[in-house]
Amino acid sequence: xxxxxxxxxLISLNFIGERWLSYKNHLSRMNPIPASLSDVYSQERxxxxxxxxxxxxRFNRWVSVLSFTVxxxxxxxxxxxxxxxxxxxxxxxIRGLVFFAxxxxxxxxxxxxxxxxxxxxxEKKYGFTTxxxxxxxxxxLKSWILAILLFGGFYSLIYWLYSMFGSxxxxxxxxxxxxxxxxxxxxxxxxxxxxxxxxxPLGPGSLRQRLEQLAxxxxxxxxxxxVMDGSKRSTRANAYFSGFGSKRRIVLYDTLIDKFxxxxxxxxxxxxxxxxxxxxxxxxxxxxxxSTGIMFWLFSQLVGRPEIYExxxxxxxxxxxxxxxxxxxxTPVSIMLSLGSNYISRRFEFQADAFASSLHYAIxxxxxxxxxxxxxxxxxxxxxxxVFVHYSHPPLxxxxxxxxxxx
Ligand SMILES: [Zn+2]
Numbered sequence: 001x002x003x004x005x006x007x008x009x010l011i012s013l014n015f016i017g018e019r020w021l022s023y024k025n026h027l028s029r030m031n032p033i034p035a036s037l038s039d040v041y042s043q044e045r046x047x048x049x050x051x052x053x054x055x056x057x058r059f060n061r062w063v064s065v066l067s068f069t070v071x072x073x074x075x076x077x078x079x080x081x082x083x084x085x086x087x088x089x090x091x092x093x094i095r096g097l098v099f100f101a102x103x104x105x106x107x108x109x110x111x112x113x114x115x116x117x118x119x120x121x122x123e124k125k126y127g128f129t130t131x132x133x134x135x136x137x138x139x140x141l142k143s144w145i146l147a148i149l150l151f152g153g154f155y156s157l158i159y160w161l162y163s164m165f166g167s168x169x170x171x172x173x174x175x176x177x178x179x180x181x182x183x184x185x186x187x188x189x190x191x192x193x194x195x196x197x198x199x200x201p202l203g204p205g206s207l208r209q210r211l212e213q214l215a216x217x218x219x220x221x222x223x224x225x226x227v228m229d230g231s232k233r234s235t236r237a238n239a240y241f242s243g244f245g246s247k248r249r250i251v252l253y254d255t256l257i258d259k260f261x262x263x264x265x266x267x268x269x270x271x272x273x274x275x276x277x278x279x280x281x282x283x284x285x286x287x288x289x290x291s292t293g294i295m296f297w298l299f300s301q302l303v304g305r306p307e308i309y310e311x312x313x314x315x316x317x318x319x320x321x322x323x324x325x326x327x328x329x330x331t332p333v334s335i336m337l338s339l340g341s342n343y344i345s346r347r348f349e350f351q352a353d354a355f356a357s358s359l360h361y362a363i364x365x366x367x368x369x370x371x372x373x374x375x376x377x378x379x380x381x382x383x384x385x386x387v388f389v390h391y392s393h394p395p396l397x398x399x400x401x402x403x404x405x406x407x
Contacts, residue, residue: 003311007075007328014331015068019061025386026057029379034397036404037380040370049377052126059122063114070110079324080312093159096320097152104147123234126377131233139233142195154180159319162303170300177296178289185285189226189242189249199226199251210262211269217359220273224249231255236376241272244281259375260368267356267364274355280348287344291337298333299326345392350402357406366403369396 029050033040041049082099089095119136123129131139157176161169184192193199202208202225215222230238230253237256243249250272256265275281302308303322306315308329314321356365373380373396382395394402 001311003308003329004075007311007325008072010328010331011068011071011075014335015064018064021383021386021389022057022060022064025379025383026053028381028383028386029053031381033380036400037370037397040374040380040396045374045377048126052122052377053379055122055125056118059114059118063111066110066114070107075328079321080314083314083318083321092319093156096155096159096318099320100151100155101148104151108144128234128236130231130235135232139196146192146195162319167300167304170296171293174293174296177292181288181292182285185281186243186245186247189247189251193228193251197228197230197232199228201225202227202252207257207262207265210266214266214270214273214359218270218273218277220250220276225269226251227254227257228252229254231258237372239268239272241275241281244285248276248281250276260371263364264368264371267361267368270356270359270361271352271365274352275348277355278348278351280352283348284341284345287341291341294333294337295330298330299323302326302329339389342388342390342392346394349393349399353399353403354406357403362403362407366400369399 082102086095086099089098116136119129119131120133154177158169158173161172161176165172189199201223202211208222211225212222214220215225226249228251230236235255236253237259238253239251239256241248241250250269252265252269256268260268299322303319303326304317306317308325309315309317309321312321312325353365356362372378378396380396382391387395393399
C-alpha cells in the first residue's frame with residue numbers, strides 16, 4: 001500500500017516542480033534584455049513575443065492541470081478498472097495490446113482538441129502554422145500507424161521474451177531494442193522522414209557553390225546536403241544532422257533557404273558539420289543504448305514482484321500493469337537521465353559552434369542565431385533553472401558570448 005502513496009507523491013511532485021519551473025520562466029520574461037541581445041527584436045516584434053509567450057504559457061498550464069488530474073484518476077481508479085473490465089480476454093498478450101490500445105485512443109481523444117487549438121488557433125495567430133487540415137489529419141493517421149506497428153511489435157516481443165526466459169529477459173530485450181533503434185537511427189532519413197516530408201539534394205547555384213567550398217575545407221561530402229519542405233507545416237526555419245556512416249546527411253529546411261543569406265546558411269551548415277566531425281550522433285546513440293539498458297534492468301527487478309501489483313489491489317502479475325507501474329516509479333530516474341542528456345547536448349552545441357568558428361564563421365553564425373531566435377520568438381532571458389532542466393541548446397546569450405570569446 002505504501003507503494004501506492006509513493007506513486008501518488010511522485011506524480012504530484014513532478015507536477016508541482018514542472019509548474020514552478022514554468023512559472024519562474026514566465027516571470028523571467030519580464031527581465032531586462034542584455035545589451036548583446038538588444039537588436040534581436042524590434043519593438044513591435046518584442047510585443048508580439050510577450051503576447052505569444054503569455055498565450056502559450058496559459059494554454060500549457062491548462063493542459064498540464066488536465067493531464068495531472070487524468071493521471072491521478074487513472075492511478076487511483078482507472079488502470080485497475082480497465083484491467084478488470086478486460087479480464088474476459090483470456091490471452092494475456094492480446095489483453096495487454098487491447099489495454100494499451102484503449103489507453104492510446106482515450107488519451108488521443110482527450111488531448112486532440114488541445115492539439116488542434118494549439119496548432120490552428122495559437123500558432124496560426126502568431127504566423128507559425130502553415131499546416132492544412134488535410135496535412136494535419138494525414139500526419140495523425142501516419143503517426144498512429146507507425147506507433148501501432150512499433151509499439152505493438154515491441155510489446156509483443158518483450159512479452160514473449162519475458163514469458164520464455166523470466167527475469168533474464170532484460171538483456172535480450174535490451175539487445176533487440178538497441179539493434180532496432182540503431183537500425184532506425186541509420187535509416188531515419190530514408191525510411192521515416194519520407195513518410196512525412198519530401199527531401200531532395202540541394203540543387204546547383206550560388207549556395208551550393210558556397211557549401212561545396214565549405215565541405216572541401218571540412219571533410220564532408222556535399223551529396224549529403226538535402227533540402228526538406230518544412231514550409232508544409234510551419235514557417236519556423238531549421239537545419240539538422242542525422243544518421244551516420246553512408247547514411248549521414250545534413251537537412252536544411254526550405255524555410256531556412258528562403259529567409260537566410262548564403263553566408264548565414266553556410267555558417268549553420270558549418271555548425272552541423274561540427275556535430276558530424278565531433279561524432280555527436282554516434283555518442284548520443286551510445287548514451288541512449290546505455291540508458292535503455294538501465295531501464296530494462298530496473299524493469300526486470302520490479303516486474304516479477306507481487307507487492308507492486310498489490311499496491312493497485314490486484315492479485316497476479318499482469319505484464320501490462322507491470323509496465324504502467326514501472327513507468328510511474330521510473331519517473332525520478334528518467335528525469336535524472338534527461339537532465340544528463342540535456343547537459344551533454346548543450347556541451348555539444350558549444351562544440352559545434354566552436355567548430356564553425358574555427359572555420360571563420362563566428363560572425364555569420366551569430367547573425368544566423370539571432371535571426372532564428374527572432375523568427376521563432378525565442379526567450380532571450382530564460383530562467384536558469386528552467387534552462388538546466390529543459391534546454392537541449394544553450395540560451396542565445398550564452399551562445400553569442402561563447403562565439404564572441406572564440407573570435
Ligand atoms: Zn547543433
